[in-house]
Amino acid sequence: MPTTRDLTEADYDGSSPFPRSAAPARAGAAQVTLTAAIVAVPFIALAAGVPLAWGTGVSLTDLLLAAAFYIVTGLGVTVGFHRLLTHRSFTARPWLRVVLAVAGSMSFQGNLIDWVAVHRRHHAFTDRPGDPHSPYRYGAHLGGQLRGLAHAHLGWLFSSEPTSAARYAPDLLRNDPAMLRIARAFPALCAASLLLPFAAGWAISGSLYGGLTAFIWAGPVRIALLQHVTWSVNSLCHVIGDRPYRTRRHDRSTDLWPLALLSFGESWHNGHHSQPGCARHGRGPRQLDPSAALISLFERLNWASNVRWHPADGLPHRHAVAGRTTPRATTHRPGGGLRPGRPPRRRMPHR
Numbered sequence: 001m002p003t004t005r006d007l008t009e010a011d012y013d014g015s016s017p018f019p020r021s022a023a024p025a026r027a028g029a030a031q032v033t034l035t036a037a038i039v040a041v042p043f044i045a046l047a048a049g050v051p052l053a054w055g056t057g058v059s060l061t062d063l064l065l066a067a068a069f070y071i072v073t074g075l076g077v078t079v080g081f082h083r084l085l086t087h088r089s090f091t092a093r094p095w096l097r098v099v100l101a102v103a104g105s106m107s108f109q110g111n112l113i114d115w116v117a118v119h120r121r122h123h124a125f126t127d128r129p130g131d132p133h134s135p136y137r138y139g140a141h142l143g144g145q146l147r148g149l150a151h152a153h154l155g156w157l158f159s160s161e162p163t164s165a166a167r168y169a170p171d172l173l174r175n176d177p178a179m180l181r182i183a184r185a186f187p188a189l190c191a192a193s194l195l196l197p198f199a200a201g202w203a204i205s206g207s208l209y210g211g212l213t214a215f216i217w218a219g220p221v222r223i224a225l226l227q228h229v230t231w232s233v234n235s236l237c238h239v240i241g242d243r244p245y246r247t248r249r250h251d252r253s254t255d256l257w258p259l260a261l262l263s264f265g266e267s268w269h270n271g272h273h274s275q276p277g278c279a280r281h282g283r284g285p286r287q288l289d290p291s292a293a294l295i296s297l298f299e300r301l302n303w304a305s306n307v308r309w310h311p312a313d314g315l316p317h318r319h320a321v322a323g324r325t326t327p328r329a330t331t332h333r334p335g336g337g338l339r340p341g342r343p344p345r346r347r348m349p350h351r
């Protein structure tokens with residue numbers, strides 16, 4: 001039986017379930033327990049928070065703190081983890097790199113090196129055997145799609161299929177001591193992500209109760225919302241939405257406008273998969289991309305340089321997919337570059 005590594009693009013027909021050898025094994029009890037806690041606790045906090053909000057359990061301070069922590073940690077993931085560390089879409093001053101990595105680590109999405117490794121692997125094997133979280137794992141028929149959506153959103157976190165950081169993130173693992181230290185500090189940064197809202201709420205309101213409600217809203221509830229928005233990019237943004245740009249064969253990434261603001265521009269996922277190294281994911285003129293706006297601000301302040309703003313002149317792969325997708329159908333169209341007629345620009349690495 002072939003292993004995941006043996007399978008090439010040519011071995012996969014684009015609609016069958018992934019081979020059993022490519023399916024993840026179940027994780028051990030300790031990993032399942034830890035992951036379940038990270039996933040479930042914020043929801044329990046939400047359940048506790050809603051009745052509180054009905055009475056006096058939410059204040060303007062709580063909501064502003066929740067928004068502030070959501071924005072800071074969310075941009076830490078999108079600008080820091082994703083566009084800076086995973087795709088190297090720009091170069092940041094060393095202190096800014098640290099700030100972004102710390103902010104992203106406070107989102108409860110795993111340590112930054114694992115995050116980068118898993119995401120680079122997702123780009124290397126998008127929607128074919130080897131992709132850690134493809135909604136097409138169980139096939140392209142309706143039942144398989146529904147099961148696949150659950151897997152891509154959340155289920156993959158419970159698999160024991162390891163992604164080698166040595167293989168996918170050697171730059172961070174071996175040559176970046178600051179990032180390695182921040183990755184090792186992940187548990188402490190998670191604790192800080194919960195304690196800071198409590199401390200801020202207590203300090204602003206002057207009461208322990210104020211600290212508690214700020215903790216609930218700007219802690220677990222904020223974490224749960226950001227987690228599910230991020231996971232929706234993995235699940236929904238490979239199934240529902242528009243596909244205006246060409247991508248690699250089998251890649252079914254989509255642009256999904258309703259999530260654009262909450263995901264800070266990450267839901268322009270088809271645009272991103274078509275040119276993964278580009279600092280801007282929203283490629284259309286009306287595609288709101290707050291992460292790109294922040295990178296642009298960093299550039300103006302001279303905190304960021306070598307920003308890759310322009311799409312490359314073409315894809316480095318022969319096969320591409322374009323058109324609109326539904327859960328059951330994708331149009332394959334071979335060959336071709338992006339937006340013919342545009343002047344050739346600097347080519348970006350496809351990851």
Ligand SMILES: [Zn+2]
Nearest residue numbers: 122234253269
């Ligand atoms: Zn994707």
Ligand SMILES: [Zn+2]
Nearest residue numbers: 119123272276
């Ligand atoms: Zn990416």
